[in-house]
Amino acid sequence: MPPLLAATDIAKRFGGVVALDGAAVACEAGEIHALLGENGAGKSTMVKVLCGVQPPDAGEVLYDGRPIAFRNPAAAAAVGIVPVFQELSLIPDLSVAQNLFMGREPRSRIGLIDGRRMRRDAAALLAELGFAGINPAATVRDLPLAERQLVEIAKAVGRKPRVLILDEATSALTARQVEHVFAVVRRLRDAGTAVVFISHRMDEVRDLCDRATVFRDGTHVGTVAVDGASHEQIVRMMIGRALREVFPPRPVPVETASEALLDVRELGWGEALRGVSLTVGRGEIVGLAGLDGQGQGDLLFALFGVYAGVTGQVLLRRRPVRLGDPRAAMAAGLALVPEDRKTQGLILPLSVSNNVTLATLPRIARRGVVSPGAERAATLTMRDRLAIKTAGPEQPVRFLSGGNQQKVSIAKWLLAEPSVFLLHDPTRGIDVGAKQEIYALMRALTAQGHGVLFFSTDLSEIVGLCDRALVMYEGAVVRELAGDDLTDANLVSAAVGVTETAVGGGQRAAATA
Amino acid sequence: MTERADGRGRTAIDADGANVANTANAPSRPGSAPAGGRTADGGAWLRRNRTILIPYGLIALLLVAAAIRTPGFVTPGNLRGQLVLASYLGVIAGGQTLVILTGGIDLSLAWNLNLSAILLTQIAADFSPAVAAAAALGSAALVGLVNGLGVAYLRIPSLVMTLGMNAVLAGLTLVYTNGSPQGDAPAFVRSLAVGRIGGVLPWALLFWLAFGAALIFALRRTTYGRRLYAVGNNREAAYLSGVPVRGVLVATYALCGLCAGLGGLLLTGYSAQSYLGMGDPFVLQAIAAVVIGGTSILGGAGGYGGTIAGAITVVLLQNVLQIVGIRPAGQQILYGLIVLLMLFVYGRGARVRE
Numbered sequence: 110m111p112p113l114l115a116a117t118d119i120a121k122r123f124g125g126v127v128a129l130d131g132a133a134v135a136c137e138a139g140e141i142h143a144l145l146g147e148n149g150a151g152k153s154t155m156v157k158v159l160c161g162v163q164p165p166d167a168g169e170v171l172y173d174g175r176p177i178a179f180r181n182p183a184a185a186a187a188v189g190i191v192p193v194f195q196e197l198s199l200i201p202d203l204s205v206a207q208n209l210f211m212g213r214e215p216r217s218r219i220g221l222i223d224g225r226r227m228r229r230d231a232a233a234l235l236a237e238l239g240f241a242g243i244n245p246a247a248t249v250r251d252l253p254l255a256e257r258q259l260v261e262i263a264k265a266v267g268r269k270p271r272v273l274i275l276d277e278a279t280s281a282l283t284a285r286q287v288e289h290v291f292a293v294v295r296r297l298r299d300a301g302t303a304v305v306f307i308s309h310r311m312d313e314v315r316d317l318c319d320r321a322t323v324f325r326d327g328t329h330v331g332t333v334a335v336d337g338a339s340h341e342q343i344v345r346m347m348i349g350r351a352l353r354e355v356f357p358p359r360p361v362p363v364e365t366a367s368e369a370l371l372d373v374r375e376l377g378w379g380e381a382l383r384g385v386s387l388t389v390g391r392g393e394i395v396g397l398a399g400l401d402g403q404g405q406g407d408l409l410f411a412l413f414g415v416y417a418g419v420t421g422q423v424l425l426r427r428r429p430v431r432l433g434d435p436r437a438a439m440a441a442g443l444a445l446v447p448e449d450r451k452t453q454g455l456i457l458p459l460s461v462s463n464n465v466t467l468a469t470l471p472r473i474a475r476r477g478v479v480s481p482g483a484e485r486a487a488t489l490t491m492r493d494r495l496a497i498k499t500a501g502p503e504q505p506v507r508f509l510s511g512g513n514q515q516k517v518s519i520a521k522w523l524l525a526e527p528s529v530f531l532l533h534d535p536t537r538g539i540d541v542g543a544k545q546e547i548y549a550l551m552r553a554l555t556a557q558g559h560g561v562l563f564f565s566t567d568l569s570e571i572v573g574l575c576d577r578a579l580v581m582y583e584g585a586v587v588r589e590l591a592g593d594d595l596t597d598a599n600l601v602s603a604a605v606g607v608t609e610t611a612v613g614g615g616q617r618a619a620a621t622a
Numbered sequence: 623m624t625e626r627a628d629g630r631g632r633t634a635i636d637a638d639g640a641n642v643a644n645t646a647n648a649p650s651r652p653g654s655a656p657a658g659g660r661t662a663d664g665g666a667w668l669r670r671n672r673t674i675l676i677p678y679g680l681i682a683l684l685l686v687a688a689a690i691r692t693p694g695f696v697t698p699g700n701l702r703g704q705l706v707l708a709s710y711l712g713v714i715a716g717g718q719t720l721v722i723l724t725g726g727i728d729l730s731l732a733w734n735l736n737l738s739a740i741l742l743t744q745i746a747a748d749f750s751p752a753v754a755a756a757a758a759l760g761s762a763a764l765v766g767l768v769n770g771l772g773v774a775y776l777r778i779p780s781l782v783m784t785l786g787m788n789a790v791l792a793g794l795t796l797v798y799t800n801g802s803p804q805g806d807a808p809a810f811v812r813s814l815a816v817g818r819i820g821g822v823l824p825w826a827l828l829f830w831l832a833f834g835a836a837l838i839f840a841l842r843r844t845t846y847g848r849r850l851y852a853v854g855n856n857r858e859a860a861y862l863s864g865v866p867v868r869g870v871l872v873a874t875y876a877l878c879g880l881c882a883g884l885g886g887l888l889l890t891g892y893s894a895q896s897y898l899g900m901g902d903p904f905v906l907q908a909i910a911a912v913v914i915g916g917t918s919i920l921g922g923a924g925g926y927g928g929t930i931a932g933a934i935t936v937v938l939l940q941n942v943l944q945i946v947g948i949r950p951a952g953q954q955i956l957y958g959l960i961v962l963l964m965l966f967v968y969g970r971g972a973r974v975r976e
Contacts, residue, residue, distance in 0.1 A: 415862070439864045447862055456856045458923065467852055467863045470845040477844050521863060 512543025725921025766879020815891025
């Protein structure tokens, strides 16, 4: 059977940067086809070429056997090629229903938008997809990130695509939401839709996809049947070398937590945080787990002084930290690597150097005048320490790949030499190689005596990396897991509020208070 | 992220001129010219500096137009006069550049400038010129400080805050002067505005040179400058990086006020006295100078090097329109259109904010 959508020998260059060169992918009707590769390998560029966002410099895109050249995404959508991007495209101030039917609103007889029918159709669509928990009348701005992503997917599916492209569209979803989405995608496949699927989570690819095409450095490396290829084989194709152990080994549990660097007592913030107490010891990685949106992100923000009106007490090295002021938190020895590196962690148009030194400007300046030598030295030290791939210290960070951007966001805080790092999902949306580097860095930091409080939406990271994990539910820590108890199963059951009495050591959660 | 490196992102990169301009001393980037790359280095340089080159190109164009129409226009003496006029605007627009870099705007500089000019002449009648100048500049900086406090702490949009302030200042000035300002500009202010060293080099140009050098240095090489660009580009990320966002804003509006005060001094020296409404034309002119100079009206990108060219362009434009024989009404229309055109030219490159 000829492929429904095929791109051959695609080249795309942005200024001096080669994004694609000799790239190819072919997806058949009734197939879920994974696009794999590290960040910067050209997956997203390929998606943009396929759906009309970027015209290729060279090469051919065939749709239904005929060459096509879309002038814009709307033209691609009109013939049934619909993408869902990692960056969300919803309009925050409109309702879910309005977003779902954006540009194809149902009309009443006199040509006005039929709001009632739109809401009804939206509810029907959401229910059909198994996203019934989302209120079609809700304003998108008020939805948690995960639900917004579901709406994004529903918006695409509602257009009845012949080719559905999911570019990192599941990165913010919880395991259960991912399952819902996968059920939908499988149903579409069985009905003859071609699906192109991009994810950094290899288990998702294994679970869902029929075939996989691997890119490396903008070039087509190979296409394999997912069932017939081993994990190692695929990873080797992606990174060009064999992958060793994913997580760095835990140090022998010596006197961990002998000294509490961070001691949080009864932290409260409105309804979002309800009496959270925890400690992070010297040399310890403490994981925050639980379903998405149970207060983990709020906890990190509250600790870093971003929120006003936080109650409770935070001690760092036994000294109380003034709450409600990030500069006080910084001065006390806290650092926050926030969730969204593009809007919170970095200032994208500014250079690598400007970003890296932003939190520690007084250290590279004398009487308010920046020393270019000190600035350059600080930047290069961090570049080498974290192996940041950049054309130079003056390159704007928005030209770096996701993983390298995240390294810059972390480098900024390494320079500040804090006692405790607060990390909010630092590996989200970055490639395997960069993830491993960040894991190794976290271990290196704890080996030097720092503490790390680490929230991840990826359970395997909590299990593989953390010394202890705290499971949060509705703004409170409901369970502490450590040692042999720190397993996927225990994390999941605690996250959904299942009480388990059989497992020992589970009652220690409150003991620290 | 490489995927974003498309041509449309240009302005956002090169426009943070103050930062990228340092590239000149940085070693050339390895790997920035891949084999087969068609982009010549000259082309890249042109693109990077487009926002600076456009206003300087405009200046050349205006001079050529003027020279063709009125050969007498392009003489050293006349050009010197034009530059002196540009220096007044350049100083006023310096403060506006800082405020626009934060993403705000200062509309109060019309009457802030006017009040400080009037304070200068009225106080100089009774006290020493130094006291009068200090009072004038102090009042201007204080007004800016209040603007900054309103914007930073009360989160009043700068447009509203400064527009309100402008009205308050206009009223205060009327009450204070009873409708007719008294006194003359002190001698040293007159020398600063219109005097020349050895009859050749205007003091005003020398002052502008020092002012410009200080401002460019502040933007490129000080912690204040770094933080200003951070706040202007992304207030949230700056705040989460421990940048004292409110402090930066307050300082910026205070500096802008101070620049308006300096402008008031210069203009008073130029016309030898103060009068009501003397600041009014300079609000739009200062914004035009900043915008023509390539500073993004959204904040975070640009610098004073462009504003210098912008100020010269605005002054030349006015005179050239005059000598080409376009009537005041037509001048206004053209003037407005050119500002809008510049916003369009630069705006096309600006990344849409999400």
